[in-house]
Amino acid sequence: MRVSRKHPSAVTKGTTIVAAPRYRAAEPLPAIVRAVLDARDEAAVIFGAGGDVLYVNRAAQATLPSATMTPGIDSGLVRALLDARGGEVVPLQSDAQVLGEMIVLPNSNGGTWAQREREAIRQALRQTGGRLAQAARRLGVSRTTLWRRLRAEQPAGSSTLPSGIEN
16 A cells, blocks of 8 residues: 555555545554553644544644544644644554554744743743742752843843742
8 A cells, every 4th residue: 555646635555545544433442552642742643554543632632623533633734734743753653563654743832942941930930939949949950050041031230030939
């Protein structure tokens, strides 16, 4: 079997074109597997060996147009959308047996390291209710380092921490 270049949503067998399989309620993935996939911040769609969509994680559901997220999901359309957005195909194998593939679309709002660092600091402070020592422990840095990072974000001449943050 191979994907037809003229009809990307079809699979060719010899010279006969067969419509791409649609989403079917196959046996659900175990809850732990779904949780791992949903915890990822990049969009991931799992396809079975026959090309059918087995699972669409939360990030992919948010990324893909809502019209594609139907019980009769067109695997060819989903594949084409992910490919057009730069999705990376990851073969899923167990020893020599091909189980299917996963198409991963990297998170587009990753930003620079500095942006990601600022967001991690903000999130840690929110989770700890603004307690600097606890936030620093969560981030794996010293309280002084965290304080310096926060101070670097302040306007010039201000030597105090942002409001709502406890030293």
